[in-house]
Amino acid sequence: MSDEAHHSPGRRAVLISLLGAVASAACGGGGGNSPQPAPPTSAGTSDPPPAPVSRLALNGSSMLAPDGTPVILRGINEGTWGEMRSYDAATIAAQGGQVVRVLIRWWGLYGGTDVESRADPSPGHFKPDHLSRFLQEIQWCIDAGLWVIPVIDSNCGQNGLQDAAMAQYCDPSGTYPGGRNFWTDLAQRQLFKEAWVYLAGILKDYPKIAFYELLPEPLAGRDSSYGDDVSAFYQELMAAIEDQAGDKRTPILVGPRDAYNINLCDEAYIADPRWTNRVVYTGNLFIRTNQTQQQNIANLESRLGALVNMKTARNVPVFIQQFGVRSGDDPDQFYLDAGLSRLNAAGVGYTGWQWRQNTSSPSEYAVVIEDATTGADVVKTAVLAVYSKYWKA
Numbered sequence: 001m002s003d004e005a006h007h008s009p010g011r012r013a014v015l016i017s018l019l020g021a022v023a024s025a026a027c028g029g030g031g032g033n034s035p036q037p038a039p040p041t042s043a044g045t046s047d048p049p050p051a052p053v054s055r056l057a058l059n060g061s062s063m064l065a066p067d068g069t070p071v072i073l074r075g076i077n078e079g080t081w082g083e084m085r086s087y088d089a090a091t092i093a094a095q096g097g098q099v100v101r102v103l104i105r106w107w108g109l110y111g112g113t114d115v116e117s118r119a120d121p122s123p124g125h126f127k128p129d130h131l132s133r134f135l136q137e138i139q140w141c142i143d144a145g146l147w148v149i150p151v152i153d154s155n156c157g158q159n160g161l162q163d164a165a166m167a168q169y170c171d172p173s174g175t176y177p178g179g180r181n182f183w184t185d186l187a188q189r190q191l192f193k194e195a196w197v198y199l200a201g202i203l204k205d206y207p208k209i210a211f212y213e214l215l216p217e218p219l220a221g222r223d224s225s226y227g228d229d230v231s232a233f234y235q236e237l238m239a240a241i242e243d244q245a246g247d248k249r250t251p252i253l254v255g256p257r258d259a260y261n262i263n264l265c266d267e268a269y270i271a272d273p274r275w276t277n278r279v280v281y282t283g284n285l286f287i288r289t290n291q292t293q294q295q296n297i298a299n300l301e302s303r304l305g306a307l308v309n310m311k312t313a314r315n316v317p318v319f320i321q322q323f324g325v326r327s328g329d330d331p332d333q334f335y336l337d338a339g340l341s342r343l344n345a346a347g348v349g350y351t352g353w354q355w356r357q358n359t360s361s362p363s364e365y366a367v368v369i370e371d372a373t374t375g376a377d378v379v380k381t382a383v384l385a386v387y388s389k390y391w392k393a
């Protein structure tokens with residue numbers, strides 16, 4: 001999702017009583033710093049290198065926890081920049097969630113102020129305070145025992161033609177009529193690759209990193225001639241993460257062109273043996289409610305079926321990185337329940353869209369919204385109850 005907003009500075013959020021009991025369990029986090037090895041035990045000797053941090057292992061269509069047991073990750077997105085609170089991760093874990101998808105925004109027009117994190121002269125081409133915030137959010141999740149999916153999002157890089165304002169922002173000189181993005185401007189592609197190498201160089205020593213999601217929703221509206229271009233882009237970044245950042249263990253999450261069109265998921269398959277048991281495949285699964293209930297459910301099942309069929313036919317792991325339905329379109333949580341029950345039955349993991357959003361509208365996706373007067377947290381308890389039921393199933 002490309003919608004984005006930034007919270008007002010100084011606003012203090014107070015979680016309602018439903019979550020108060022679990023909020024106290026949250027750990028403050030350590031700013032994302034990984035543990036350091038102990039000093040030498042005696043003169044002239046040093047400890048052996050620290051054990052590798054925990055990672056999922058991929059084996060055919062299965063994901064395995066570090067102890068070798070099969071795992072299906074279910075959780076939610078912290079998708080709105082700057083909105084996550086230190087206690088959110090512990091709350092999500094207490095409700096049964098296992099994974100959180102955390103995004104940083106890089107090169108793009110986003111709503112609100114100070115959302116874009118790109119700063120070319122800075123290390124990794126990130127604004128230092130934004131990178132610190134991103135790593136802090138990741139650490140909060142790790143401290144709560146959750147797996148984390150770090151994502152670098154770029155509205156310009158993925159397409160650059162979402163609307164007239166985006167096109168103007170990404171390409172102010174009008175040099176790229178087909179959109180200024182990572183396929184038409186290779187200089188920007190190089191900077192983005194360097195950003196990923198820098199970030200992976202940090203995160204490779206963090207525990208509980210589930211997957212790196214390299215770039216969400218590439219090339220919306222593009223035809224099948226762009227399928228190979230998307231695959232080549234992902235493989236270029238994957239190779240850089242392995243060869244330059246030295247991370248050969250963290251799985252990579254990729255999806256198809258046309259903005260992660262789940263019906264095209266098989267097109268994203270990477271056949272190169274180098275990437276066997278290294279890649280997880282995804283697609284968006286937002287629920288549509290514009291037809292009859294029967295037709296809407298059939299549409300949901302068809303799109304989920306495309307990903308399940310790929311899992312079986314290709315013997316690869318799959319994951320839904322954005323699942324959801326607007327609360328205004330689902331007042332009794334019928335569709336939310338229907339979607340989550342089908343995901344669980346199919347054995348497909350997911351992160352719901354989304355946990356927190358700085359809006360007072362109850363019609364949006366978020367589980368936690370703002371009180372229109374005070375800015376305090378308002379939790380959609382019925383929505384959370386449905387998520388929690390299936391997270392704990």
